[in-house]
Amino acid sequence: MTKRTSIKIDYSKCHTGASTDPRECRKCLFVCDPAVFLMHPTLEDHPDPHNPEIWRIDAIWLSKCTGCMKCVEICPEQAIVVKPGDSLSIIRGF
Amino acid sequence: MKWSGVLNIANDFRKYHTTTTWTLQAISMCEWCFKHGDGGKWYNNARLYRNELADEYNASEYLEEQWKNMETLFIRKIMGFNSIGLGYKMQMPIIGRVIRKVVEGQIHSEKKNRNPVRADGHFGQVLPLEDAQHIIGNLAAEPIIKNYCVCRWMQRGVKDAVCINFGQLSEVIEKHTRYIPEDVKYRLDREEAIQALQEQNEKGYVASVWFQPVPYINAICSCESPECGGLRLRNDFNLKTVYKGEYVIEIDIDKCQGCMSCVKMCQFSALRYLPSVKRVIVDLDKCFGCGVCRHACKHDALNLIPRESVPGQAGKY
Secondary structure: OOOOOEEEEOOOOEOOOOOEOHHHHOHHHHHOOOOOEEEEEOOOOOOOOOOOOOEEEEEOOHHHOOOOOHHHHHOOOOOEEEEOOOOOOOOOOO | OHHHHHHHHHHHHHHHHHHHHHHHHHHHHOHHHHHHOOOOOHHHOHHHHOHHHHHHOOHHHHHHHHHHOHHHHHHOOEOOEOOOOHHHHHHOOOHHHHHHHHHHHHHOOOOOOOOHHHOOOOOEEEOOHHHHHHHHHHHOOOOEEEEEOHHHHHHHOOOOEEEEEEOHHHHHHHOOHHHOOOOOOOEEOHHHHHHHHHHHHHHOOEEEEEEOOOOOEEEEEEEOOOOOHHHHHHHHHOOOOEEOOOEEEEEOOOOOOOOOOOHHHOOOOOEEEEOOOOEEEEOOOOOOOOOHHHHHOOOOOEEEEEHHHOOOOOOOO
16 A cells, blocks of 8 residues: 655745745755645735736645655745655656 | 568568558557648648637637646646645546546647646647757747746746747736746847757757647747656656657667766666666667757767657657
């Protein structure tokens, strides 16, 4: 049975309007070799839909997380909690 | 005499059989060339770049909605599922297969009711620098712009002005000011765009051409794995967002000096150095035919050959 990786981000610390705006920091995106994170505008309606102003980060490619913990170490807000599970390498030829 | 007769027949049969197989593969291989190539490679068909075609498919409206929602594509729920933990979801029995089938259908959708927020009908193919430059020089509709790569911004947090977009897409992207490079000329003439592609390809970025939505062509990206959303889905989940190129690399054994320079250029792990024979080998099943490795070779040992000319690779896109 595959054990799934879980990555939680505390949005009270990392979110537009919180103490750190993800667009300014971006450190977790930079250190993650498999690029597990995604920085995106929130799903709410934005006043200017072409240039949304409220952003946050989600960990999306969880099966690619290798559990190296670099993101946890570098996060200036200690906002990331990783519970490593099984990383699935390239499944090409599925 | 008798035996040679039998051999001749056997040979004839083999030849005939091989040719038939090739023809069949040629038809099944490039579905999109067959549908939209008008007798050639799909991306060499001038018709697919025209404004008239874009209007016919309401491309401007589609692109506006698609680009307003581009960065949220992977977190939006499609039939109850978003892409978070996609690798695990695809491992689930039955459900995994259903997800794969639904997503493939959306990626290649030619239906009337395509959803731009899901980027239905948005996919592409890897191509070598020469083909990309031919497109920019001869086929792309104006205006041509160079903008920050969305994938690299949302997945790596860097701004890298490497995406060449053209036609009706250019004016849509210009409204998203965060992707427009500041203080530089971002509307390019054809010569400048050809030069930009050259520099990006030499850095190791893989050129790719995109339907958006199929059959309208309006972008040539210079992709980097793993940030590229298209290459991510192809390399890690085997979804055909990006097809392999029309070529594969061929290594000239006599010329290869085993310097290994090409190995570090390959984004697909197709090249490897063998200490025992002191040269580089290629895994053609992994080769996307981007030709980026050629820039590193000082000995003219790497050349692209048509994928169709390699029996084991013909039809494998």
